[in-house]
Amino acid sequence: MRAMVLREFNTPLILDGEMKTPRPGPCDVLIRVKACGICRTDLKISKGLYKPEVTLPHVLGHEFSGVVEQIGSDVRGVEIGQPAVAYFYITCGKCRYCLSGEENVCSEMTRPGFEQFGGFAEYVAMPAASLVPLGEGISFEQAAVLPDAVAVPYHAISRLGKLERGESILIVGVGGLGVHAIQIAKVLGAQVIAADVDEGRLEIARGLGADQVVNARDTDRVDRIRSLTEGYGVDMCVDLVGTPISYNWALDATRKGGRYVVVGYAANQPLAVDTVPFHLNEWKLIGCRGSTKQDLIDAVDLTRRGLIKPIIDKVYQLEQANEGMQDLEAGKILGRGVLQI
Numbered sequence: 001m002r003a004m005v006l007r008e009f010n011t012p013l014i015l016d017g018e019m020k021t022p023r024p025g026p027c028d029v030l031i032r033v034k035a036c037g038i039c040r041t042d043l044k045i046s047k048g049l050y051k052p053e054v055t056l057p058h059v060l061g062h063e064f065s066g067v068v069e070q071i072g073s074d075v076r077g078v079e080i081g082q083p084a085v086a087y088f089y090i091t092c093g094k095c096r097y098c099l100s101g102e103e104n105v106c107s108e109m110t111r112p113g114f115e116q117f118g119g120f121a122e123y124v125a126m127p128a129a130s131l132v133p134l135g136e137g138i139s140f141e142q143a144a145v146l147p148d149a150v151a152v153p154y155h156a157i158s159r160l161g162k163l164e165r166g167e168s169i170l171i172v173g174v175g176g177l178g179v180h181a182i183q184i185a186k187v188l189g190a191q192v193i194a195a196d197v198d199e200g201r202l203e204i205a206r207g208l209g210a211d212q213v214v215n216a217r218d219t220d221r222v223d224r225i226r227s228l229t230e231g232y233g234v235d236m237c238v239d240l241v242g243t244p245i246s247y248n249w250a251l252d253a254t255r256k257g258g259r260y261v262v263v264g265y266a267a268n269q270p271l272a273v274d275t276v277p278f279h280l281n282e283w284k285l286i287g288c289r290g291s292t293k294q295d296l297i298d299a300v301d302l303t304r305r306g307l308i309k310p311i312i313d314k315v316y317q318l319e320q321a322n323e324g325m326q327d328l329e330a331g332k333i334l335g336r337g338v339l340q341i
């Protein structure tokens with residue numbers, strides 16, 4: 001099969017036309033990959049920031065859709081030719097997290113594109129249980145955007161933050177996840193305030209339904225957000241940046257008792273918790289990792305019903321993966337860049 005292979009960290013991927021096609025085990029399916037999203041995590045992996053989980057040579061790509069090409073001997077209820085999107089956390093199914101619907105923090109998990117070869121390739125073998133069937137009306141490219149750029153903000157806003165109709169939410173960072181977070185929060189009936197440092201992105205946020213936008217570089221950003229929320233601050237903030245640059249002001253724009261969900265992350269950039277304001281304000285600081293499988297099912301459903309529109313900025317062919325990664329790194333991609341395979 002054809003795959004784009006990472007042979008050395010910090011070097012471009014190389015097209016290999018003769019990679020071994022994976023063989024599905026008894027409980028697995030072989031997926032003919034049709035589209036795969038390009039994620040900032042792929043950039044981090046290619047730079048060697050996910051050692052030791054990621055070993056070389058490696059095939060990137062954890063956000064992919066395709067059709068079922070082969071079925072393992074013990075698999076039931078899956079048809080050859082079924083279009084599907086992959087839930088990319090392959091979990092143990094036995095631990096207390098898996099059993100309580102928190103499989104996104106299963107300690108035994110492996111992931112295509114991390115510990116295993118991923119979707120920058122024609123085929124991936126994975127457990128049949130990882131598939132989420134695609135209904136009518138969702139293209140493979142749109143589906144490839146769902147596992148990360150839609151399901152993750154959905155997990156943050158709906159499952160973790162429990163956003164309620166009529167509440168106010170501040171979304172910090174109008175990037176690949178932010179453009180979908182805005183749509184999700186609107187569907188859930190919230191007053192949506194979007195913040196970013198880039199005026200062009202704020203314009204896009206308005207177009208996607210944000211009720212108000214705030215330039216994160218403005219010195220009066222916190223006062224503005226308070227003035228938009230009757231002086232209180234927002235009920236909930238979703239921080240898609242996750243560094244002191246966002247946290248150091250956006251927490252202050254969150255009301256007393258409000259929820260602050262940290263989705264973005266960066267090594268060696270700790271967020272300071274001064275216990276006095278936390279005590280006085282009863283803020284709830286919440287971490288967020290990926291999504292549950294049910295979140296992905298919900299993301300597929302919201303898309304199928306036309307309530308969320310996956311934002312695809314650019315489509316590349318498999319052999320253009322390096323170009324796609326460079327465009328993402330250079331800030332040229334708004335929603336998602338997607339490989340067509």
Ligand SMILES: [Zn+2]
Pocket residue numbers: 039040041062063148
């Ligand atoms: Zn991703």
Ligand SMILES: [Zn+2]
Pocket residue numbers: 091092093094095096097098103106107108
């Ligand atoms: Zn588990």
